[in-house]
Amino acid sequence: MPADLIRPSTSGVSLRALAELSGAGRAVPDVLVTGVSLDSRSVRPGDLYAALPGFNVHGARFTADAVRLGAVAVLTDEAGAEIIRGRGEATAAPSEPEGGRSLGGDVPVLVVDGPRGRLGRLAAAIYGDPGSDLTLVGITGTNGKTTTAYLLESALRADGRRTGLIGTIETRVGDDRLESAHTTPEATDVHALLAVMRERGVDTCVMEVSSHALDQHRVDGVVYDVALFTNLSQDHLDYHPSMEDYFAAKAQLFTPERALTGVVCVDDEWGRRLAQRATVPVTTLATTDASADWGVVERPADGGEEVHGQPFRLVHRSGDVELSLASHLPGHFNVANTALAAVGLLTLGLGPERVEAALAVPPTVPGRMEVVSGGGVGEPRCIVDFAHTPDAIDVALAALRPSTTGRLIAVLGAGGDRDRGKREAMGRAAAQHADIVLVTDDNPRSEDPAQIRAAVIAGATAAVRGGTAVARSVVDGGARSEAIREAVALAVRDSASGVVDTVVVLGKGHEKGQEVNGVKHPFDDREAVQSALLAATTGGSR
Numbered sequence: 001m002p003a004d005l006i007r008p009s010t011s012g013v014s015l016r017a018l019a020e021l022s023g024a025g026r027a028v029p030d031v032l033v034t035g036v037s038l039d040s041r042s043v044r045p046g047d048l049y050a051a052l053p054g055f056n057v058h059g060a061r062f063t064a065d066a067v068r069l070g071a072v073a074v075l076t077d078e079a080g081a082e083i084i085r086g087r088g089e090a091t092a093a094p095s096e097p098e099g100g101r102s103l104g105g106d107v108p109v110l111v112v113d114g115p116r117g118r119l120g121r122l123a124a125a126i127y128g129d130p131g132s133d134l135t136l137v138g139i140t141g142t143n144g145k146t147t148t149a150y151l152l153e154s155a156l157r158a159d160g161r162r163t164g165l166i167g168t169i170e171t172r173v174g175d176d177r178l179e180s181a182h183t184t185p186e187a188t189d190v191h192a193l194l195a196v197m198r199e200r201g202v203d204t205c206v207m208e209v210s211s212h213a214l215d216q217h218r219v220d221g222v223v224y225d226v227a228l229f230t231n232l233s234q235d236h237l238d239y240h241p242s243m244e245d246y247f248a249a250k251a252q253l254f255t256p257e258r259a260l261t262g263v264v265c266v267d268d269e270w271g272r273r274l275a276q277r278a279t280v281p282v283t284t285l286a287t288t289d290a291s292a293d294w295g296v297v298e299r300p301a302d303g304g305e306e307v308h309g310q311p312f313r314l315v316h317r318s319g320d321v322e323l324s325l326a327s328h329l330p331g332h333f334n335v336a337n338t339a340l341a342a343v344g345l346l347t348l349g350l351g352p353e354r355v356e357a358a359l360a361v362p363p364t365v366p367g368r369m370e371v372v373s374g375g376g377v378g379e380p381r382c383i384v385d386f387a388h389t390p391d392a393i394d395v396a397l398a399a400l401r402p403s404t405t406g407r408l409i410a411v412l413g414a415g416g417d418r419d420r421g422k423r424e425a426m427g428r429a430a431a432q433h434a435d436i437v438l439v440t441d442d443n444p445r446s447e448d449p450a451q452i453r454a455a456v457i458a459g460a461t462a463a464v465r466g467g468t469a470v471a472r473s474v475v476d477g478g479a480r481s482e483a484i485r486e487a488v489a490l491a492v493r494d495s496a497s498g499v500v501d502t503v504v505v506l507g508k509g510h511e512k513g514q515e516v517n518g519v520k521h522p523f524d525d526r527e528a529v530q531s532a533l534l535a536a537t538t539g540g541s542r
Helices: 015-022 059-068 078-085 116-126 145-158 187-199 211-215 243-254 269-277 332-347 352-359 390-400 420-431 449-465 480-495 525-538
Strands: 035-037 047-051 073-076 109-111 135-140 163-166 170-173 176-179 204-208 226-229 262-265 282-286 294-298 310-316 322-327 370-372 381-385 408-412 436-440 473-478 502-506 513-516 519-522
Touching (some): 073 078, 073 116, 078 109, 145 204, 226 332, 262 332, 294 332, 408 480, 502 525
Parallel strands (some): 035 047, 262 282, 381 502, 436 473
16 A cells, blocks of 8 residues: 555644644644654654653653654653653653753644543544544444454445445555554544545445554544444453453443444343443344344255355344345354344445345455365365454354364464463363364464463363363464464365365464564465465475
8 A cells, every 4th residue: 555545645734723622721833733643753744743651661752753754743741741851751762862951842842631532633633534524334342343344345335335444454445455553543543544535535434443442542533423333252351451341441432422323233241231331322233032123034054055154134123124135254153243234234324225235245354264275176174264262263163063074173372462361261162162173373472382372272171071072182283384284184184085174273364474572473374274285185385
């Protein structure tokens, strides 16, 4: 994606207007501010530099670098102002000499309490409130955000909209794409992207909204036309103190400050609570009972079509409206994702016939139940999926079990420096559905990979000993490439006898790197599976 897509070509607002909006409470010169950045390295001439307190160092230390690159003003807190004046601790930026000199030069400094909480609205003002000129859809939940986002974006394109997408895998502006670093970018980048979308003729943007983003004010100043909730299960408890805190962060999306209306799947208790707690009008969806505004009635697929999708009916509780739809991805959870996308489209004003036609177009969702083939004859079925929580692993494997004629072989691991409490539960979930569980490395980060694997293995073996599992074998597969190679080789040997195994590699999905000891090494599960298939079927390597 060209660099100019990250910033609009025209924007700007008076610094005096920003000072009034932020409550800085002091006279400032009438300077034109044309952009905003909280990373001193990405500052452009005319920018407001947001010098925010960080986990390890205050952003004010880098003010001199920001000014050197063209920042015309600085937004910070009192501690940052002291650093800029040369009176705070660790005052000098890395490229500046120590000694108490001002880091800000002659640029004005806006000093406010909680600058991060004001940044979204300032960014919206600088870029001319671009969100108000677009139709915005926000999606939150533990699992299904990415799939639902792609379903919606694909359907909206099929309906004739010019779309944008901001999410875990990538950012799209029309047909241009940029790989994502975070599920939801910082507020400075969110509003710049929306402004670029407006400039490039995009009329509708679909966004994944993470709990981190809501908690860290990354979507402040954005009001979604419709907000969608998929589900909630254990994840991110390395960041949120408890599930209640995690839920509270998600629930922020369903308030008038952030959305006009909502669609909530009430299949779990968290969804039912959210429907009661939301302070915007909410439409409910259920796939398991008839208590919601919209319900799902699944129809049996013919000839094993559940591998490629499953037909279902979406019925309004009044009985007056019924849509005939199909999930193009396997599993009941993808029926729920498709139904949620359908209700979202209806909420945006599309009629039932247009929704049916738009969702009939199969979407491509990278790393979500993605079938990977080596191109050989008689290969096992190999699937790569992003499932990395106990609940997601449970539903992914449960979805594949009915359509697996041979053995179901699961390859999975857990990430390091993240929620340690879910590791054993991930192992248990895998053992409850897979015949063979190969535990491997995910992103170990700074932790010992063997210790992470041991925790996942402990959960799987406990389920086997407790009689709650179908697994006949739980194996420490070691390094990820080796575990994938072993799983595929096992399945290929079975296929020679006419039995078709399913190999599912869980946890990383679309990711193209593996982080070990602070270094991100190139690694793509899909490429590893293809290489393993080639090696097992021809004796070659790739």
